[in-house]
Structure formats: structure tokens, C-alpha cells
Amino acid sequence: MLSLNSFHTFGLSANAKNLVRLTDVDQLIPAEPFYILGEGSNTIFLEDYEGCILQVCLKGVEITEHNDHYMVRVAAGENWHQLVIHLLQEKIFGLENLALIPGTVGAAPIQNIGAYGRELADFCHSVETLHLQNGEKTAIAAVDCQFGYRDSIFKQSEALALLITHVNLRFDKEWKPHNQYGELQALGEAPSPLEIYNKVVEVRQSKLPDPAKVGNAGSFFKNPVVEGDLFRLLKAKWAEIPGYSQEGGRVKIPAAWLIDTLGFKGKTVGGIACHAKQPLVLINQNHGTGQELLTLARDIRDSVYREFGIVLENEVRLMGKLGLITL
Ligand code: FAD
Ligand code: EPU
Secondary structure: OEEOHHHOOOOOOOEEEEEEEEOOOOOOOOOOOEEEEOOOOOEEEOOOEEEEEEEEOOOOEEEEEOOOEEEEEEEOOOEHHHHHHHHHHOOOOOHHHHOOOOOEOOOOOOOOOEEOOEEHHHOEEEEEEEEOOOOOEEEEEHHHOOOEOOEOHHHOHHHOOEEEEEEEEEEEOOOOOOOOOHHHHHHOOOOOHHHHHHHHHHHHHHHOOOOOOOEEEEEOEOOOEEOHHHHHHHHHHOOOOOOEEOHHHOEEOOHHHHHHHOOOOOOEEOOEEEOOOOOOEEEEOOOOOHHHHHHHHHHHHHHHHHHHOOOOOEOOEEEOOOOEEOO
16 A cells, blocks of 8 residues: 555545656556546545556657747656746746646646636647547547636546647737736736746735645635526526626626625534635645545535536545545
């Protein structure tokens, strides 16, 4: 058995039967149940896992310049934030809004990482995959990845055997700022990429706990998207409820507001707590256990459902002894 404590940013105590570091796409993979892991910043190992962890350690960044754009092919094991910095230094702009998101490049398409008004899908050209059962290598065009809010084809059960080996990104040379989201508006009309980068880093550091200091996996739940009718009903009762219009008359509601309104900020179950600054983030503040985390998360989910009639879904990947589980 091998300790997984340092392989997931939430830091719960858990073991795996086996761990293989994948450093070459043609490497032999053991024939046993597996879980593909990057840096574990969106995975929580709730208990011992009875399978093999395949840790993706493929490295390399290739940049090709074209007339009006750049193509960047990045190996899955590269760190996302280091890529953001590297491209800024190379004067290839676009990823500045997505600074400081933990984890690997290979995990970025899985939930179509997003922050501050931008998401991976805005830059993704294609995703190269290796099928771990039949060895087939395929490049999937971005249009076929079904990117949505914290969603993609890679989350579907048929795709769980697909290991992402490389992500191909495309950046137009003509760059314009995207600073409409919340705190970025303060940057005014024409901020530079570096100003956006610095602001995103500053805002994130002020709100989100640093996983190097306190165990966490970012937002625990997704922000729910509800029908317009339900939103209007809620608005009649809770005048201050925030909502952002989506396609088809639907409305995205910040889960942080729902959880905050129910008074969960700072609430603890054993060593697990609801973060006092950002209640959508659950933290492992004092050697918590998987069971304590599930108790608090289910209490939040059930309370939100009772009060608002909204079903919160976990955003993080929860691993049980046989594989992924839902809350
Ligand atoms: P892991 O947790 O290792 O894996 C996540 C999922 O991807 C798993 O299902 C795993 O099986 C799969 N996977 C990983 N690599 C591969 C691969 N090569 N091929 C196939 N499947 C693979 N996310 C956002 O979208 N926006 C944010 O603003 C954001 N902020 C965060 C802030 C903090 C403090 C933390 C801790 C997390 C945050 N996250 C955010 C979540 C996290 O950063 C992303 O989900 C990230 O993409 C996870 O990368 P990882 O390598 O750590 O993934
Ligand atoms: N809010 C409260 N109380 C609080 C905090 C927030 O009511 O204590 C409400 C406010 O109305 C605020 C709103 O929640 O305007 C949104 O808060 P915030 O801007 O912090 O963003 P979020 O919706 O909680 C999402 C992502 C983050 C991403 C940020 C910035 C999800 C699940 N989370 O958080 O992603 O960094 O927006 O774009 O979509 C992650 O996925 O792990 C993650 C951290």
C-alpha cells in the first residue's frame, strides 16, 4: 500500500494498492483497475483505493508561430499555472484570466477549467488521447469535446479509459482584454495582459485558501443553473439572491450565496470546515477524515435543497475504495 496523502491537495489520509508514474505514452500499463491522476487538486481520496493510480508525468511544450496565431502543444503532465507564466513571458496572450488554477494541463479539459470570464474551451484546438484498454491514439477536435460549464465529454463513463496525453491550444495574435468579470472591471478600459494576470492572482490569493497551507480542492460544488421560473420564485422570497442569465432563460446562482445564507461559513465537522472567506470551498483544517467531509458536504447539500429546492452537485471528484462516487 502507498500513501496518497501528498497526492491530493485535500490531504486526507488514504492509500492506494499501487502507483505508476506515466512518463512515456508508449509505457506499459498494468492490467488492473486504475484511476488517472494529475496533481490531485480536484480529486479527494475519501478512503483507501483498491486500484492503481496512474500519475500523468508527461512533459513538454512546443510552440509554433503562424501568420495570425500561435499553436501550442502541451504534454498533459505540465503544470497549468507554469504554462500561463511561460506563455505570458513568450508574449502569447490569452491565459492571463486563468492564472493560479492548480493542477495539470491534462486535467484542464476534463471539467473545462474556467475563471474570471474565460475557460479552456476558448483556447482549445484539440485534445490528444490514448485509450488505455485498446492502445488507440486519437486527436479529438475541440468542437467534439462537448465543453460546457465544468463539463466535457471526458466526464462521461465511456471516456474514463481515455488518458489525455497532450492538449493543443490556439492563440490569435490579435489580443483583447476580457475584464468584465467582477473584480476585473476595476482595471478600466484597456488593461494589459500582465495587469489582468496580476489582478487575478491578487483576487484569488485574497479569497481562496492556498492548498500548500490548508488542504482543499477549490470549489466543492458547482454553481447550480436553474429554470427561470424557479429563479423568479426564489427572488420573490429572497430579494437579494444573485443570478446570472444563461441560454434558454436559465439562471446560474452562486452556490456560495446559498451556502452563506444558510450560515455554514466556518461550520466544522471534526477536522473539516466550510471556509470562512469562500463557503463554496471546504477545507481540511485539522486532520479531517473522509467520513467527516461527507457528513458536512451532505448537510450543506440537504440544507440547500430543503430551503431553496436546488440540488447541489459536487464539482470535485470523490474517490471511494472502488472508484468515483457521487455525493
Ligand atoms: P486531478 O485532481 O488529478 O484530476 C481531476 C480529474 O481529471 C480526475 O477525474 C482525473 O481522473 C482526470 N485527469 C487528470 N489528468 C488526466 C489526464 N491526463 N487524462 C485523463 N484524465 C485526467 N478549477 C477551475 O475550473 N477553476 C478554478 O478557478 C479553480 N480553482 C481552484 C482553486 C484551488 C485552490 C483548487 C485546489 C482547485 C481549483 N480548481 C479550479 C480545480 C482544479 O484546479 C482543476 O480541476 C484542475 O484542472 C485539476 O487538475 P489536477 O491535475 O490536479 O487534476
Ligand atoms: N458569495 C457570497 N458569499 C461569499 C462569497 C461569495 O454570497 O462569502 C456570492 C457573491 O454573490 C459572489 C458570488 O458568490 O458574487 C460568486 O463568488 P466568487 O466570485 O468567489 O465565485 P464562485 O462562483 O464562488 C466560481 C468558480 C471558481 C472560480 C471563480 C472565479 C465554480 C464552482 N467556481 O466561484 O472556480 O475561480 O468563480 O471565476 O464555478 C473551482 O472550480 O474550484 C473554482 C475555485
